[in-house]
Amino acid sequence: MTIPHFISIGHITHDLVGNGITPGGPALYSTCAARNLGISVGMITSFSRPLLQPGLLQGIDIRCQESQKTTTFANLYNEHGERRQIIESVADRITSTLIPPEWRAVSIVNICPVANEYLPEIVRLFDKALIGICPQGWMRRWDSKGQVFRKKWENFKEVLPYADIVFFSEEDVSDPKKAVETYLPYTKMVIVTQGKLGASIYSHNGVHRSPAFPTIEVDPTGAGDVFATAFLIRYFETHDVPESARFANCVASFVVEKEGIYGIPGLDDVKRRLNVAR
Incomplete structure (x- = not known):
């Protein structure tokens, strides 16, 4: 069995x-971001008949808990970009039995629940990986x-000692x-x-602030998830926080x-934008 370089764990919605x-x-x-950046990827998930265009999951090794429902959200934004959410249904919980034993040797893991769909102990399965936590769920x-x-x-003390980096939006907390x-x-x-201000990276060595790239915003959904993915991939390669x-x-x-x-870019697009910015 081929072991992906990068896996994410959470519901497709x-x-x-x-x-x-x-x-x-x-x-x-x-997972789509990692794949588009040229990384071999896998996903542990649960859903029922997601509305996916042909080819959207091409190149992604999916291990799915079949469910009668798919986790469904209504995302409503006001004129300030602030989001209000309604959850209409929730898919089955994800268990560790879905994870192939070989995948425990993966290089990068993104723990990213969306609706409290698995227990925090799942983070302990990957003792060799660079582990990112996106705890929004x-x-x-x-x-x-x-x-x-x-x-x-509430369960952060059960998770963070086994992880390397935790990501959250300033809108996720008071x-x-x-x-x-x-x-x-x-x-x-x-x-x-x-958001438009970029990101602040805190470590035991201090804080680094990284500005956002100028752009015209149409829909901010998923930007933080893609940021976390790209950071994990680049940090695994370089161990350089600013880069x-x-x-x-x-x-x-x-x-x-x-x-x-559908706005997730390919690696060539990213390289061009980086070069222009320089």
Whole structure:
């Protein structure tokens, strides 16, 4: 069995945008981004009949827990770009039995739940990997009507000691500075994405701020997931924080220019934009 270089773990979702439905979810954005950057990829997921265009998952090794439902979100944005979410259904939970034993030797893992779909102990399976955590799915709750709200990440002490980098948006928490102070003692690096302002990277050596690439925003959905993916890939190659952040901001800048998953760029597009920026 071929072992992917990069895997992501999380639900593929249906995202309701305007009058249409588009496939989404951090795991899908992440895996497609890694593939488009020329990396061999795998995904652990659960869904039922996702709305996927032919070829969207080409080149991705998928291990799926078949479910009667697909996790479905309505993402509503106001004029300030602030998002309000409604969750309409949730797919089956993901268990560790879905992960081929050989995949535990993978080089990079993106742990990216979207709806609390697996237990935090799954992070312990990859003791040789560079592990990124995108904890958004552990930082949300919803009421009986599906209205999604932020909540504290309660199980972070079970996850972060086994991980290398945690990523979250400043919109995911009420106090980003306090969140950094809470998480950093338990891991090596905390990265806060800040939309048009770029990202701030915190480590035990200090903080590095990386500006966003200028672009015309159409749909910000998935940009943070793609940033995390690109950062992990570049950091694995270089161990250079400023270079990895610049690369990740460049890749993410393409995503906001189109609706949904289809704005994720290829490596050649990224190289051209990086060269122009220089």
